[in-house]
Amino acid sequence: MNSQIFTEKLQGIMEEMKEISHMDYFLFSEEGDLEAQTKDVDIPELGKMVRKFRDSPAERQIARGFFFVRICIWGRTEYILLAETEGTDEHSYTIVQMAASQIRNLYLMANSPMDENQYLRQLLLGNLSDEEMEEEAKKLKLDQNPRSMFVLEFEEEKNEIAMETVRNLFLKDDSEYLLDMNGYRAVLIKYADRQPEEAAEELAHMIIDNLQTEALANVKVGYGRNISSYQQMEQNYKDICTALKISRIFYPKKQVAVYEHLGIGRLIYQLPKDLCQMFLKEVFSGEEEVELDKEMLVTIDKLFENNLNISETARQLYVHRNTLVYRLERIEKILGLDIRTFEDAMMFRIAMMVQAHVKYLEKKESRNIVKRSAQ
Template sequence: IGVADDTGLIIAAQNENLCGENFEGLPEYVADHVEMFKLDKYTVKVIRDKNRLEYFVFIAGDDADAEKSLKMFAICIQNLKLYYDDKYDKGYFIKNVLLDNVLPGDIVIKARELHIQLDAHRVLFLIRTYEKSGIYVPEMIENLFPTKNKDFIFALDEYNSVLVKEVKDNCEPKDLEKLAKIIINTLNSEAMVKAFVGVGTVARHVKDLARSYKEAQVALEVGKVFESQNYIMMYNTLGIGRLVYQLPTTLCELFLEEVFEDASLDSLDSETLLTINKFFECNLNVSETSRKLFVHRNTLVYRLDKIQKITNLDLRIFEHAIIFKVAMMVKKYLDSNPIRF
């Protein structure tokens, strides 16, 4: 009876002479997603974690008794690994900190036991894919950031993975955005996976990691609503979208009713909405907007007058423009019905 790693190298066995030898033929079964099979008078069971091959357990014999004994042995090995991870694995501890599974008073004590630097500056990157690809994302990210003593990479589920990256004290937002771009480009080019990355603010203590994780979650959700064209969402650049996201839906609905009274945003056609968005992009500059839209200045003025007639808001007046911009964001928020954290 024994255990082999994902390459077929025997790392533990009842017969110590087998340790260090290769169990020929084992890796061939990885792609087949077989859980148990017979090989050279041995019964072998595949142990996976979130579809990722971890190791093989094997036992001499290919009858029903051998199969039963191997299943019991596999359970023992898995429980032993869980115990080890809980007690000694740094990544497992960091994961539990993010998920609030560690009491605040125990975080510092446990971090010291595991020799994790308490006051190192770290940033959390939440990587999300929206389709099943069969690619184990953390493994690809590990190749980009191989400093295992300082950086922690793990999967939360089949769609979400986390990178806890140690950064310099003077790290700037543009540096974090550059790291996020590297992750997205790698997943896109090497695995053909479309990914989105939410970036929290810098955690200056290990106790702040859970906060940074929640910020990365919020960044992804808010970004999905208000910046759907972007693949990188930085928490500290969400702006007014973050404020709108925190509002109760009943308050949002009341705000829209008060702003538009009998009218609504739905009554505006696509051409009008395009004009409004371009007008905001050009900082309420009529001449610049007409140039960007390739229309005569008088045509744009006519459209703005039409919008004023429908909504009672003159977008050329700064205060009215702010109200309309917020109203558009509130409408987007209500239409998306996002997850709240």
């Protein structure tokens, strides 16, 4: 992990702990230099107090309204963490210790030797500079053969049975990898020569089917273009994650998402909320949203599946043709669109996708409001 990324993550940990504990933090190096802080103030005496604490045998101390905590790594003092607090009880100390523990773990992660899985995970997350990327690849003796990447997103938190199923069925040897990214996401990296591009969708469906059968796990799988070097992996991973997000919004029934085949969803995903709302009002005669019952939605979906063929749609819905025509006329009164015609059918399909995008943006805004309120 390069120094800039490490510093950013260090600052992020301290800001997060401030939000949780409502205390300000100051992190000093063993030499007494200020490394990070959550409060932009200059307290000249702090450096002197830190050095005095460093030279003492104490592991923790309270002085001048600050908790002092020593952060030792591999037997030596690496950092000294100060927390500005009015409380001096054990609960406050426990919170400061949690912050110290997170800083210690970040340091160990940044400075410990990486195995292949750790290297690839850090690479995908963008935690390595170009120099570190090449240096670690040489240390691990990783080849630059073309590879294909599959991102697995689980509906519920994945378990070891699911991971073991993928590991046993889809890893051919130790040059292919299964990475645990978080509780709901994993990444499968395979040799591209064993996985030609035209067979990628078949493999994606095999992963889905086997996880449902063997691990009772529902999963969406995304994949993109083949990658010819490790430098391309981070961007490829981001692209596939974007494809999965777009697929969840616009194509929720699809279990496989392909970055190169996102269709009009890719375009709508880029639109701002106000422009979407303006479009919906134009289509739906001043309304931003239309509500259709289940029967109407099933009818519309089936009509689209059959390329607007009335007779075939009626046959598959097990209704008389006249009954279907009556339903479509009712839908036309509600929507102001005759979806039996190609132009209005396309307008409705696009409007439904735009409406789904607006709902996604509103849900995202609500989550952010709740998060800010909790702070």
